[in-house]
Amino acid sequence: MSLGDVHRSAKAALLSQGFNEIHAQAIANTVTAAERDECRHHGLFRLPFYMNGLLSGQASGEAEPSLVELTPSVIKVDAKYSFSPLALERGDQPLADKAKEHGIAVLAVTNALNVAALWPEVERLADRGLVGFAFVAASPYVAPAGGTKPLFGTNPMAFAWPRHDKPPVVFDQASSASARGEIQLRLRDGKMLPEGWAIGPDGRPTTDPAQALAGAQLPFGGFKGSNIAMMVELLAGPLVGDVLSFEAGERDKANTGAPCGGELIIAIDPVRCVENGDRIAQLKHSEMLFSRMLEQDGARLPSDRRYEARERTAKEGVKVPVSLHDRIQAYIAGKRVDERNDYEGDHLTHSKPMMAHQPA
Amino acid sequence: MSLGDVHRSAKAALLSQGFNEIHAQAIANTVTAAERDECRHHGLFRLPFYMNGLLSGQASGEAEPSLVELTPSVIKVDAKYSFSPLALERGDQPLADKAKEHGIAVLAVTNALNVAALWPEVERLADRGLVGFAFVAASPYVAPAGGTKPLFGTNPMAFAWPRHDKPPVVFDQASSASARGEIQLRLRDGKMLPEGWAIGPDGRPTTDPAQALAGAQLPFGGFKGSNIAMMVELLAGPLVGDVLSFEAGERDKANTGAPCGGELIIAIDPVRCVENGDRIAQLKHSEMLFSRMLEQDGARLPSDRRYEARERTAKEGVKVPVSLHDRIQAYIAGKRVDERNDYEGDHLTHSKPMMAHQPA
Numbered sequence: 095m096s097l098g099d100v101h102r103s104a105k106a107a108l109l110s111q112g113f114n115e116i117h118a119q120a121i122a123n124t125v126t127a128a129e130r131d132e133c134r135h136h137g138l139f140r141l142p143f144y145m146n147g148l149l150s151g152q153a154s155g156e157a158e159p160s161l162v163e164l165t166p167s168v169i170k171v172d173a174k175y176s177f178s179p180l181a182l183e184r185g186d187q188p189l190a191d192k193a194k195e196h197g198i199a200v201l202a203v204t205n206a207l208n209v210a211a212l213w214p215e216v217e218r219l220a221d222r223g224l225v226g227f228a229f230v231a232a233s234p235y236v237a238p239a240g241g242t243k244p245l246f247g248t249n250p251m252a253f254a255w256p257r258h259d260k261p262p263v264v265f266d267q268a269s270s271a272s273a274r275g276e277i278q279l280r281l282r283d284g285k286m287l288p289e290g291w292a293i294g295p296d297g298r299p300t301t302d303p304a305q306a307l308a309g310a311q312l313p314f315g316g317f318k319g320s321n322i323a324m325m326v327e328l329l330a331g332p333l334v335g336d337v338l339s340f341e342a343g344e345r346d347k348a349n350t351g352a353p354c355g356g357e358l359i360i361a362i363d364p365v366r367c368v369e370n371g372d373r374i375a376q377l378k379h380s381e382m383l384f385s386r387m388l389e390q391d392g393a394r395l396p397s398d399r400r401y402e403a404r405e406r407t408a409k410e411g412v413k414v415p416v417s418l419h420d421r422i423q424a425y426i427a428g429k430r431v432d433e434r435n436d437y438e439g440d441h442l443t444h445s446k447p448m449m450a451h452q453p454a
Numbered sequence: 455m456s457l458g459d460v461h462r463s464a465k466a467a468l469l470s471q472g473f474n475e476i477h478a479q480a481i482a483n484t485v486t487a488a489e490r491d492e493c494r495h496h497g498l499f500r501l502p503f504y505m506n507g508l509l510s511g512q513a514s515g516e517a518e519p520s521l522v523e524l525t526p527s528v529i530k531v532d533a534k535y536s537f538s539p540l541a542l543e544r545g546d547q548p549l550a551d552k553a554k555e556h557g558i559a560v561l562a563v564t565n566a567l568n569v570a571a572l573w574p575e576v577e578r579l580a581d582r583g584l585v586g587f588a589f590v591a592a593s594p595y596v597a598p599a600g601g602t603k604p605l606f607g608t609n610p611m612a613f614a615w616p617r618h619d620k621p622p623v624v625f626d627q628a629s630s631a632s633a634r635g636e637i638q639l640r641l642r643d644g645k646m647l648p649e650g651w652a653i654g655p656d657g658r659p660t661t662d663p664a665q666a667l668a669g670a671q672l673p674f675g676g677f678k679g680s681n682i683a684m685m686v687e688l689l690a691g692p693l694v695g696d697v698l699s700f701e702a703g704e705r706d707k708a709n710t711g712a713p714c715g716g717e718l719i720i721a722i723d724p725v726r727c728v729e730n731g732d733r734i735a736q737l738k739h740s741e742m743l744f745s746r747m748l749e750q751d752g753a754r755l756p757s758d759r760r761y762e763a764r765e766r767t768a769k770e771g772v773k774v775p776v777s778l779h780d781r782i783q784a785y786i787a788g789k790r791v792d793e794r795n796d797y798e799g800d801h802l803t804h805s806k807p808m809m810a811h812q813p814a
Binding site: 162164165166167168170195196197198199200202225237238239240241242243245253255263265267269314315316317318319321322324325327328329331332333334335338340341358360362364366367368369371376377379380382383386387390391392393394396 | 522525527559585597599602613625676678681689718728739740742
């Protein structure tokens with residue numbers, strides 16, 4: 095499919111299933127950006143999660159996010175139980191304006207269902223010369239270091255640094271050792287896990303994917319990664335006045351895999367952090383680090399694979415599995431596809447039928 | 455030694471070696487806080503690093519840090535090539551005031567020699583109800599993930615979350631897999647390293663501490679830790695208009711192990727990030743996370759060991775090695791101790807004599 099086709103199909107499917115025009119547009123933008131960068135887990139593959147959220151009655155396809163300026167440097171957007179892309183779009187420009195005015199600013203998003211990647215919101219800040227951070231919590235899958243039971247979400251954080259004449263350097267990484275979907279794929283394929291990914295229900299290390307899914311995932315990098323996970327949990331939850339991962343998990347009664355909660359975004363304008371700032375000179379300085387990284391065989395900048403994919407898909411389009419393509423056609427035709435999908439995915443835990451179907 | 459004795463000795467030694475009253479007081483506060491919390495690598499053990507910085511002529515013992523308000527939310531403190539404790543003290547209250555006023559604020563410290571831990575600056579923000587972040591780069595010891603040569607500093611970041619009626623939850627962690635001192639200790643003791651700590655000069659994984667010190671340390675947690683290291687490097691360097699780790703290393707011509715550079719501190723007031731904020735309710739919410747962590751056998755809060763030590767040392771004082779005690783007495787007696795010390799320590803790389811001794 096061409097990227098134009100991806101967007102048209104995604105939007106048509108979302109509209110047909112009950113999202114209004116602005117939500118369908120925002121979600122289709124997000125899904126298409128993921129396909130464009132070959133982040134397929136966050137692309138068309140995610141459409142069933144959006145649909146399931148709506149069908150379960152847990153997500154609104156129509157709520158208009160409300161924006162409040164809490165201080166001259168803090169903006170809050172209440173997504174009102176809709177999916178995050180529209181809320182993030184609404185907060186984006188005001189956040190950038192405030193960061194440029196004051197040097198640093200916060201966007202606190204609440205009551206948002208989030209099944210998307212975080213790099214789009216920090217990349218678009220960095221496209222305008224800002225440094226961006228994003229933090230979001232999720233369903234409780236990850237045990238704290240030393241612990242035995244799931245408590246933290248896979249809790250991603252994203253960071254973007256602007257470049258003068260190139261796309262920004264961006265990373266977006268879970269604080270768990272692996273994505274949940276990587277464990278599920280190995281379960282499906284009858285493969286064992288690498289060590290360090292998970293513990294079983296008995297709290298002991300396991301390389302058995304079934305035991306891992308019944309037990310808990312582990313943070314990346316031992317107690318240091320666990321600290322990062324805890325930090326993300328606090329920033330995306332209590333700091334913005336929204337839930338912790340275990341609370342989000344308890345609230346997702348329909349088990350949609352689309353948890354509802356908060357997201358914290360911070361934007362900093364580098365030129366406001368120095369005296370007599372010269373933006374280009376400041377960014378040139380940071381290029382010295384990137385050059386030294388790239389001089390080393392084997393090292394790379396964290397976002398380069400996405401940008402390579404972006405060039406490729408602009409010319410060649412993307413490949414979509416037939417089963418997914420068929421499902422999208424069914425959505426567009428207005429069919430209620432009310433089974434949990436069985437594709438691989440970070441948030442997918444069950445393939446059982448939905449428990450609670452309510453009209454959207 | 456009692457903590458009072460630690461402070462008196464440290465301050466007397468610093469004064470005798472050429473620090474002025476206010477710098478000696480600030481550094482003695484920092485050293486004593488580290489001894490109090492049994493973070494011995496940042497306690498009296500660090501005095502030689504302060505002295506070497508001064509003796510080399512690279513550090514000033516008298517410079518008055520200058521504070522500028524760059525925006526209503528950004529404060530810059532130029533330490534003017536003095537050690538960081540005084541600069542951090544000077545920026546602390548203005549940063550807290552701005553964070554409480556606007557919800558979020560930045561303290562950019564530049565031209566500071568930093569051989570201290572980061573938890574004190576974030577802990578004191580959190581003692582006043584603020585969330586604190588701190589980032590500092592250092593000498594280039596750590597290879598980027600996939601790379602083969604040292605580039606990043608051990609690049610610590612610290613984070614503090616306030617609690618209502620308890621000391622804050624704080625972590626302060628290097629983005630390297632291990633402290634440099636842990637490798638040096640194993641070299642001294644003829645022990646091998648765990649896998650994953652380092653690569654040799656040939657770029658291949660090594661468990662030989664000599665090869666590791668000649669090669670490069672590795673980030674914690676693979677490419678994710680490497681991303682954190684890169685982020686810290688950008689925040690503590692180009693963002694605040696100061697040097698990258700490799701530049702700091704090149705500038706430390708006397709090889710004092712006391713690199714000079716920037717530090718970024720961010721403070722957020724949680725109650726300004728929610729509507730109709732109720733600080734106590736917000737902090738109570740975060741206690742739910744801490745309770746669930748502590749319910750799990752084996753999990754702990756990252757700062758609890760320090761707080762336990764704090765209770766213990768208040769009653770029992772601290773133990774100081776005789777060799778270190780003797781060295782402090784020599785400092786107090788005004789002797790120039792111009793050999794690099796050979797204690798274990800994060801920043802210690804050489805025990806050769808100082809290269810450039812100039813009067814302070």
